[in-house]
Amino acid sequence: GVGVVRPGSVGALLAACALAGALGSGLDPIVDTIQPVNGPTKGGTIITIGGTNFGSADSNIQPRVTVGGVACPSVVWVSQSSVLCETPDGVGADRTVVVEVGSRQSAPSAQSKFRYDSPKVLGIEPAHGPAKGGTMVTVAGVNxxxxxxxxxxxxxGRPCQSVVWLSDKKLTCVTPSGTGVGDVRVFVLDESSPENFGTVFEFDAPVIASLKPDHGSCAGKFTITVKGKNFGSSD
Structure with missing residues (x-):
């Protein structure tokens, strides 16, 4: 048989053909590579996404890219097999990068993952406080x-209270009770700062203010009341 195209449908047919060409012959985009595969939580990393079916130069359809479900603030089409994207702010080690062209989008895969860098603690102020806790500290670092x-x-290893996020480089919290020296670690979603990295908070050493009685028999077996501070959680 011979197909018949009614005159009124010619324009629609041409538009459909043009759209199919722009979308890569009607095929879903496929993400094969991402470079680099990681970057800071504050975003701003320019990543190159390699793959297929990213659209054509003569299309007025701009590809859209999301990282972990959040749209890239800037996307540049390079070719049918390459797109540039500026990463948005984000956290997490397993963020899926999705390329959308028109109504079609790439499927998640092992090759389409982007990792936001782990937090790192660089300093704490003040670096010491009473054993009973309650010290407001400022934690500085990145990510x-x-x-x-x-x-x-x-x-x-004990949770800080009243954590307040100030920026991707600073937060505050109230120390728990404790004794000795403890590592300071920050946890964000599924990532954490390194253990034993060297940034520590030191709980003040015990101070004895008085002993009652202050003397006794060499035979022992009597009670001494010790008063002071920094004896632990109840002080």
Whole structure:
């Protein structure tokens, strides 16, 4: 048989053909490579996405790219097999990069993953405080995430209270009770700062203010009341 195209449908047919060409013959985009595969939580990393079916030069359809479901603020089409993207703010080690062209989008794969860098603690101020806790400290570092990333902090393995995110490089918290010296670590989603990295908080040493009685028999077996501070959680 011979196909018949009605005159009124010619324009629609041409538009459909043009759209199919722009979308890579109607095929879903495929992401094969991402370079680099990691970057800071504050975003701004320019990544090159390699693959197929990213559209054509004569298309007015601009590819859209998301990282972990968040749109890249800037996307540049290079070719049908290459797109540049500026990463948004984000956290996490397993963020899927998706390329969308028109109504079609790439499927998640092992090759389409981007990792936001782990937090790192570089300093704490003040670096010491009473054993009963309650010291407001400022923790400085990098990759503490974004506004709603809800970081947590531990001192010597115990959770800091009242954590307040200030920026991707600074947060505050209130120390727990403790004794000795404890590592300060920041946790953001599924990533954490290194253990034993060298940034520590030192709980003040015990101080004895008085002993009652201050003397007794060599035979022992009597009670001594010791008063002071920094004796632990109840002080």
């Amino acid at each position: 503490f995430g974004e506004t709603n990333s809800n970081p947590s902090v531990t001192v010597g």
